[in-house]
Amino acid sequence: MPEMPEVETIRRSLEGHLVQRKVSRLEVCDPHAVRYPTAAEAVDEIAGQELVRLERRGKYFLFRFKSQRTLVLHLRMSGRLIWHEVEMGPERFTRLRFHLDDRSILDFLDMRRLGGVYLPAPDGRGTPPGLLHLGPEPLTGSFTARYLEQTARERRTTVKAFLLDQHVVAGLGNIYVDEALHRAGIHPARRALHLSPAEWQSVQSAIRDVLRDGLTMRGVSFSLYVDGLGRRGAMTEHLRVYGRGGKPCLSCGTPLTRIRQGGRGTTFCALCQPIDASSVVDRSLKEDAN
C-alpha cells in the first residue's frame, strides 16, 4: 500500500537511472496492466522515447518523455517498480518491462493486478480521472490548516474519509491517515465539519510530520514495498497505531481499538483520541474484537 512517502522514495531511487535514457522496448507481460490505450498501441508509442524527468503527483508516477508525452503509472496496493542494471527474470508477477538503451531494465510487478499504466493522448484523453482532480501536495505551502478547515465546511463525512479523499489532499492513504490522527489526538470517526481551527492546525502539523518521518525512513515496508533498487524502508518500526490493534498505545498504554470505517480498517486510541458519542457519524460502526 504505497502512499506518498513510499512513492516519493521509489521516485528518488529511480530518477538517476532513468533520465536521459531511451526506452528501446516496452515488453507487455500482462496486457491488463496497460489501462490506456491498448497494449499494442502503448508498445508502439513508447518505443524509442527518451525520458527527461521522473515526477510524482500524489501517488502517481509521471514519466516525462522528450516528445512531451507522459506515461502515468499507479502502484495501487501491491505494485512495485524495480530497476535492474542488467536484465534478469522476469519474475512471477512481472507485468511490464521497460528495456532501456543502456541494457538496464525497469520492471513493473504487481501481484494483485490493481495497478497499471496510462499513456494519455496529446489531447489528454486517457488520463486517469483521479489525476485531474488531485488536491494539494501535503508538503507544500498551499496545504494549510486554513485550507483544511475551509474545505471541510462543505463536507459531512468523517475526518478519516475526508483525509483519504485524494481531492482534498494528494498522497495520503490508510496508514499515514491513522498515524496522523493519532498524533493529532483526533478520533477518526469525528465529522470533519466539526473540527475547530486549532484541531485542524494539529491535524495539518501531524500530517506534515508523519510524512516527513516517512520520507526520512524511506517508507513503510509493511507488505511488499521496496524502493526502486529493492531496499526496504524503516518506517514500519515507527508506526504507532497502524497494524497494532489490541496492542498498547505507545502514549498511554490503553489497548488500541480497531474498527471498520467505510470498508477500511481503522486503528486508534480511545483515550488519546476521544469522541463525544453524539457526534459519531455512523451508528452502525462495529468494533471488532481485535
Next chain:
DNA sequence: AAGAAGTCCTGGGCGC
C-alpha cells in the same frame, strides 16, 4: 449531488 457501498484483484492466514 454528496457520500456510501460495491468492484476489482489475489496471496496468505485461518479454521475445520
Next chain:
DNA sequence: TGCGCCCAGGACTTCT
C-alpha cells in the same frame, strides 16, 4: 493435507 472463507485497501463505478 486441503479446502473454503475472509482479509488487505486505492481508485474507480454504481447506488441511494
